[in-house]
Amino acid sequence: MAYTGVTPSARSRGMVREARHLLFTVAPGASWIVIFLVLPAAYLMGVAFMTNGPYGLPQMPLSLESFRRLAGFGFLGWSPGNLYTLLRSLWQTLVSTGLVVLVAYPIAYYISTCRETWRPIMLLLVVVPSWTNQVIRTFGWMNLLAPGTPLSELAESLGLIAPNMGLYPSNFAVTLGLVYNFLPFMVLPLYAAFEKLDIAQVEAAQDLFASPVRAFWHAVFPQTLPGLLAGIVLVAIPAFGMYVIPELLGGGKGMMLGNLVANQFAGGANWPLGAAGAILMLIATFIGLFVMRRIGKRLGGGEEVVI
Amino acid sequence: MRKRTLKRGLTAFWWFTLAFLYLPLAVVVLFSFNASNSAASFTGISLRWYTRLMGNEEILSAFANSMILAISSSMIALGIGCLIGYGMYRHRQRKLGWLIVLIYLPIVLPDIVFGISEMAFFVQVHRLTGLLQPGLITMIIAHVTFQIPFVALIVYSRFVGLDPTLFEAAKDLYASPTKRVIHFMLPTIKPALISAFFLSFTLSVDDFVISFFTAGPESATLPIYIWGAIKKGVSPEINAIAALMIGAVAVAAVISLMFSRRRPA
Amino acid sequence: MNDSLTLDTAEASRNENVETAREASSIELHGLHKRFGRHTVALNGVDLTIEAGEFFTLLGPSGCGKTTLLRILAGLEEADDGRLAIGGKDITEVPPHKRSVNTVFQSYALFPHLSVRENLAFGLKMRGLPPVEREARVAKIAEFIKLGDLVARRIDQLSGGQRQRIALARALVNEPDVLLLDEPLSALDAGLRSQLQVELLRVQKRLGMTFVFVTHDQQEAMVMSDRIAVLNGGVIQQVGPPREVYEHPVNAFVARFMGHDNLYPITARQGNRLTTPLGELVADQAGEGDLLLIRPETLDLLPGEVAGDNHLLAVVNERLYRGSHAEYRLEVGAGTLQATLNNRGRHLPEVGDRVTVTVAPDDLVTLSE
Numbered sequence: 001m002a003y004t005g006v007t008p009s010a011r012s013r014g015m016v017r018e019a020r021h022l023l024f025t026v027a028p029g030a031s032w033i034v035i036f037l038v039l040p041a042a043y044l045m046g047v048a049f050m051t052n053g054p055y056g057l058p059q060m061p062l063s064l065e066s067f068r069r070l071a072g073f074g075f076l077g078w079s080p081g082n083l084y085t086l087l088r089s090l091w092q093t094l095v096s097t098g099l100v101v102l103v104a105y106p107i108a109y110y111i112s113t114c115r116e117t118w119r120p121i122m123l124l125l126v127v128v129p130s131w132t133n134q135v136i137r138t139f140g141w142m143n144l145l146a147p148g149t150p151l152s153e154l155a156e157s158l159g160l161i162a163p164n165m166g167l168y169p170s171n172f173a174v175t176l177g178l179v180y181n182f183l184p185f186m187v188l189p190l191y192a193a194f195e196k197l198d199i200a201q202v203e204a205a206q207d208l209f210a211s212p213v214r215a216f217w218h219a220v221f222p223q224t225l226p227g228l229l230a231g232i233v234l235v236a237i238p239a240f241g242m243y244v245i246p247e248l249l250g251g252g253k254g255m256m257l258g259n260l261v262a263n264q265f266a267g268g269a270n271w272p273l274g275a276a277g278a279i280l281m282l283i284a285t286f287i288g289l290f291v292m293r294r295i296g297k298r299l300g301g302g303e304e305v306v307i
Numbered sequence: 308m309r310k311r312t313l314k315r316g317l318t319a320f321w322w323f324t325l326a327f328l329y330l331p332l333a334v335v336v337l338f339s340f341n342a343s344n345s346a347a348s349f350t351g352i353s354l355r356w357y358t359r360l361m362g363n364e365e366i367l368s369a370f371a372n373s374m375i376l377a378i379s380s381s382m383i384a385l386g387i388g389c390l391i392g393y394g395m396y397r398h399r400q401r402k403l404g405w406l407i408v409l410i411y412l413p414i415v416l417p418d419i420v421f422g423i424s425e426m427a428f429f430v431q432v433h434r435l436t437g438l439l440q441p442g443l444i445t446m447i448i449a450h451v452t453f454q455i456p457f458v459a460l461i462v463y464s465r466f467v468g469l470d471p472t473l474f475e476a477a478k479d480l481y482a483s484p485t486k487r488v489i490h491f492m493l494p495t496i497k498p499a500l501i502s503a504f505f506l507s508f509t510l511s512v513d514d515f516v517i518s519f520f521t522a523g524p525e526s527a528t529l530p531i532y533i534w535g536a537i538k539k540g541v542s543p544e545i546n547a548i549a550a551l552m553i554g555a556v557a558v559a560a561v562i563s564l565m566f567s568r569r570r571p572a
Numbered sequence: 573m574n575d576s577l578t579l580d581t582a583e584a585s586r587n588e589n590v591e592t593a594r595e596a597s598s599i600e601l602h603g604l605h606k607r608f609g610r611h612t613v614a615l616n617g618v619d620l621t622i623e624a625g626e627f628f629t630l631l632g633p634s635g636c637g638k639t640t641l642l643r644i645l646a647g648l649e650e651a652d653d654g655r656l657a658i659g660g661k662d663i664t665e666v667p668p669h670k671r672s673v674n675t676v677f678q679s680y681a682l683f684p685h686l687s688v689r690e691n692l693a694f695g696l697k698m699r700g701l702p703p704v705e706r707e708a709r710v711a712k713i714a715e716f717i718k719l720g721d722l723v724a725r726r727i728d729q730l731s732g733g734q735r736q737r738i739a740l741a742r743a744l745v746n747e748p749d750v751l752l753l754d755e756p757l758s759a760l761d762a763g764l765r766s767q768l769q770v771e772l773l774r775v776q777k778r779l780g781m782t783f784v785f786v787t788h789d790q791q792e793a794m795v796m797s798d799r800i801a802v803l804n805g806g807v808i809q810q811v812g813p814p815r816e817v818y819e820h821p822v823n824a825f826v827a828r829f830m831g832h833d834n835l836y837p838i839t840a841r842q843g844n845r846l847t848t849p850l851g852e853l854v855a856d857q858a859g860e861g862d863l864l865l866i867r868p869e870t871l872d873l874l875p876g877e878v879a880g881d882n883h884l885l886a887v888v889n890e891r892l893y894r895g896s897h898a899e900y901r902l903e904v905g906a907g908t909l910q911a912t913l914n915n916r917g918r919h920l921p922e923v924g925d926r927v928t929v930t931v932a933p934d935d936l937v938t939l940s941e
Binding site: 022025030036039044047125132137139140141142143144183238240262271275289 | 314317318320321324325327328329330331332334335338387388390391393394395397398401406409410412413415416417418419420421422423424425426427428431448449451452455459509512513515516520529530533534537545546549552553556557559560563564
């Protein structure tokens with residue numbers, strides 16, 4: 001009865017068959033993504049370390065010139081333009097993400113307190129505007145904020161803007177557009193967190209703490225933290241690389257990193273410089289994803305957020 | 308007492324936010340019926356921008372491009388993504404971390420990085436080989452790239468939800484590998500395939516940034532056309548075409564609501 | 573054979589061997605080995621012959637290899653080593669969809685996208701039978717298994733018992749050489765379960781088909797089987813008819829798995845006289861082995877103290893009155909003993925009574941660990 005060994009044929013035949021099956025099903029899609037995304041992205045990163053040539057096309061030798069340019073060093077010495085753009089991107093990302101949190105948090109809470117039959121409809125109402133094309137949505141804001149519209153005239157009469165200027169183009173319009181664009185991205189994960197809220201904990205906290213503010217801070221807020229952080233990553237990463245909204249609503253002084261990068265390619269100005277900017281965005285993206293994973297693991301509530 | 312005030316405040320805030328969300332869209336729709344040329348004042352109802360739309364060859368061709376792009380890229384992505392989704396399911400015991408990273412890459416990459424990577428790549432390939440001139444083909448390639456992950460994940464999750472012995476029952480009941488695909492797998496995942504197709508289609512029609520960087524001079528889609536028109540100076544026709552696209556989304560929203568209600572819990 | 577499920581089309585539809593179509597098929601297994609991964613041994617050298625037309629049960633605890641063996645028969649798993657023949661033909665390397673073998677799965681595995689009728693016809697359709705014949709055979713099987721009014725329904729409109737029947741019918745309609753059943757009744761409640769046990773047995777007897785049945789329930793195995801194979805650790809421990817396996821288990825594992833608790837070490841023996849913790853006992857056929865098995869139902873209790881061979885003094889510790897019989901827990905010598913007494917108008921001793929336990933010498937069985 002001693003079991004000495006296995007005829008290699010049956011086992012290895014099965015393994016070869018499985019491996020071939022894996023190859024057949026996965027290879028087309030995997031190679032598609034490798035050829036048409038991984039390779040191009042790798043090439044782009046390489047471009048960042050090349051020198052700018054005629055028509056903005058990259059050439060040898062390798063250099064760090066484009067990163068110097070990104071930091072503001074040009075033929076004419078140092079100028080703050082690029083640095084301003086970078087700082088503006090960061091600032092706009094911070095402000096708009098903060099505002100989105102301020103709006104989305106009560107909205108998500110409110111939806112979770114409504115009758116169960118209404119909730120999917122309410123969520124749908126929040127999400128539907130983001131199904132329309134980004135260009136069209138932004139165009140809607142251009143219509144609303146242009147000089148001579150009721151909103152602009154109101155702002156004018158309050159002395160917030162100079163006469164006949166309109167609310168757009170401006171940095172304010174860009175912030176507004178970003179908040180508008182990303183609100184649903186924050187409401188969804190927050191709502192998921194509120195829906196799972198342990199009511200018993202909240203009630204216990206209401207008994208324990210005298211003020212409702214403290215009860216909220218100790219019982220409700222920690223439970224919604226995973227959803228909040230997921231939302232922040234979902235908003236902040238794409239906001240940092242936004243192109244359409246600052247391009248349409250910002251004008252020359254509202255430019256963000258996305259516009260800086262795009263202009264280097266669209267106008268054929270300087271590919272290596274644009275590529276260096278893209279690397280900056282990639283770094284921001286991976287930091288965001290890393291933070292989200294770490295937090296997800298630590299809080300145990302590893303939210304899979306799918307938009 | 309305090310609770311009721313809070314609830315009332317929240318209700319008011321909810322309606323205010325809804326107004327904020329729908330105001331820009333409502334303005335576009337309203338001005339698409341505007342009788343005058345002015346973007347600032349509404350003078351009366353008219354359908355003249357819509358009738359002008361019908362005569363605008365550029366818009367019609369942009370619409371055709373959008374449809375060709377969305378349908379063909381969705382079909383290709385459906386085939387490729389479906390295979391990956393099945394492969395991920397069938398080999399889920401293996402360590403496929405590299406594949407998961409690859410699948411999520413198109414989703415997490417910022418649009419602008421995605422777009423310029425493709426553009427730089429296509430330009431260089433074209434310079435070196437003469438292939439892949441920017442146009443509908445390059446746009447389809449780019450769109451398929453960001454659609455594949457969504458199709459794969461939808462199909463994968465459908466397979467995971469199935470009783471694994473169903474695959475064995477099909478084998479046991481004399482179905483050859485080909486017949487298993489035709490008579491068991493495809494009919495079983497049909498709902499997932501339909502929703503994956505619609506999602507791919509929507510993603511394609513909605514995309515602007517990636518299309519913008521991979522398009523050629525002849526292959527403008529509706530969003531690209533609208534973008535160009537806005538940059539040139541607003542024409543009221545834009546309101547009309549934008550309103551039509553908003554209408555299409557509204558119809559899709561109603562349909563999705565009906566579907567989500569009919570589905571049992 | 574009058575009752576059997578034969579149709580004019582049956583012959584033409586058979587995959588191969590038309591002449592043996594209506595005869596049941598035997599199964600032969602030689603030296604089957606199967607490992608999962610590096611270390612998990614599922615089957616460790618299985619040799620087995622299952623007769624044509626037999627209701628054969630693979631019995632054992634979970635992880636003993638019984639399901640793996642069934643899956644190898646179905647072709648859903650490939651053996652690492654060994655041969656497998658059905659009806660005298662080697663099918664070791666035949667893929668599952670080309671084997672005239674069908675399975676009733678534990679989860680039933682009914683296709684959710686198809687109606688009951690389409691589920692029943694699936695196998696026939698895959699084998700390329702024309703629609704008219706498919707319809708006829710589906711109607712026939714639906715009538716045979718008494719589910720005529722269910723065929724138009726969707727799968728999610730069926731109860732557990734109905735699903736079980738459909739799964740059985742979906743396999744039977746193909747008239748396979750062998751029907752495999754993987755714990756098909758385990759998801760049902762007790763009442764339905766015993767009802768379907770009887771039904772399944774009747775179906776098998778009427779069709780005369782070879783059934784291979786997998787279960788971990790020894791009661792179910794005994795009720796249904798012509799023969800039982802008890803498996804443990806990927807090795808067959810014993811093969812035989814239910815009575816043989818129950819009354820003469822070959823080792824302690826089989827005995828315990830068949831529900832026996834009265835197992836005692838034999839500390840000394842002199843011819844037929846065996847010394848156990850209970851006392852001294854005489855066995856008729858004291859074979860090899862150092863364990864003594866006493867089945868509870870072979871014991872009798874006499875009131876008071878009676879002397880004699882195989883008469884042991886005992887105190888009643890516990891009595892479970894079950895109507896048709898009573899179960900006793902007795903203290904005997906240095907051990908405890910369980911006894912079952914039928915309730916045929918006799919005196920049933922009470923807890924605390926001092927009694928004498930008797931057992932006939934030919935009811936004692938010796939076995940090895």
